[in-house]
Amino acid sequence: MASFVARVKKIRRAIVKRMPDPVYYPYRYFQIYGRVGNLAQPKRYSEKIFHRMWHPLPDFTRLADKVAVRSYIADAVGEQYLVPAFFSCDEVARETFDTLPDTFVMKANHSAGQTRIVLDKGNEDLDMLADLANGWLKSDFSIRQREKHYQKIPRKIIFEEALLGPSGEPPDDYKFFVFNPGGGQEPFLFVQYVHDRFKDEMTQDFYLDDYSPAPFRFRGLKSSGKPLPIVDGLDEMVSIARKLAEPFGFMRVDCYYYQNKVYVGELTFTPGAGIYALSPPHWDAMLGGKFRWPETAGRGG
Incomplete structure (x- = not known):
């Protein structure tokens, strides 16, 4: 059976x-x-995300590229918010690791989830690590859920400084969902706080821009039920998330707070490829109403 x-x-x-x-x-x-779903003339948040997956703006490709987006972040809010990078390349060999420090992060620039934290390269099989990276480069991430804006990203591997705590754990993830309604209306923002990433105990909680618990969440995600941890850089993260998202009807801006500094991780236009439904469901329409439509091209550069 x-x-x-x-x-x-x-x-x-x-x-x-x-x-x-x-x-x-x-x-x-x-x-x-x-x-x-009304995917031709979308009204709900979920419908607009699906429309973006199907009919992306050219800007989405540029800003979903983990290499190319660095210039946008630097121009919009400043280089100080970039995670330090060692270099990027379009092919990885064993010798590629010679100039890297013992600890680093290896990422594919054209996808989500293709990330490897290397705590000590001396304990790694470098040939296998190169094969892993080159396997990422051969994969077409855009076909997994048909997020078409990933398709035209020139594929590279980027090596970044590892932002890690004393036990080798990455910092918590602050994901800012920024909605720009247009028409003179104020932007709407909420925070998805991700604790214990890469662990079975990972929790994901939702808060409004005043840091109170949000009256909604994405279905199927484990919550801690705790208040949002208030760090010194939280207001700064809100400010730069609003700035980065300003040209668009909606953008998710992922940030970290590490050693008293704020860093931008990535920008996302189709979170979760639309698989996470809002609960209670009426928030799908409410957030859709805060998502400026029709889409227009964002800031150039």
Whole structure:
């Protein structure tokens, strides 16, 4: 029975993979939300995210690129908010690691989740590490959930300084969802605070811009139920998130606070590829109303 179910799932995945776009996006939306989405003239937050996945602006490709986005961040808010980088390259060999320090972070610039924290390169099989990086470079991240703006990113591996605590843990993640309604209305912002990333105990909590608990969350994520930890750089993170998102109807800005300094991790236009439904569900329409539409090109440069 188990093998039959596995075969059915495999066949279904193969069918979905081959669906043309006009079939795939409505099907995927219905699969997640249990309703037909208006993807041609989107109103809800979820519909607008799906529309972006299908019909991205050129700016999305540039700013989702973990290498190219560095110039945008530097120009908009300052170089001091960039995580220090050693170099980037379009192919990795064993010799690539010779000029790196013992501890570093290795990332693919054209995807999400293809990240490796190296605590001590002396304890690593460097040939295997190079193979891992080159495997990332060969992968087309855009086809996984059809987030099309990732497709045209020139693929590179970037090596960054590792922002790690005494026990080798990364700092907590402050994800700022910034909505710009336009028409003279004030921006709306909320924070997704991620604690214990890369651990089974990871929690994700949601707060408004006054740091009170948000009256909504994304379905299926584990919450701690605790107040938002207030760090000295929190107001600074809110300020730069608003600045970075200003040209767009919506952007998620990921920040870290490490050794009394604020860093910007990445900018995201289609969080979670639209798979996280808001709870209570009426917030989907409410946040959609705060998301300026139709989309217009953002700041150049």
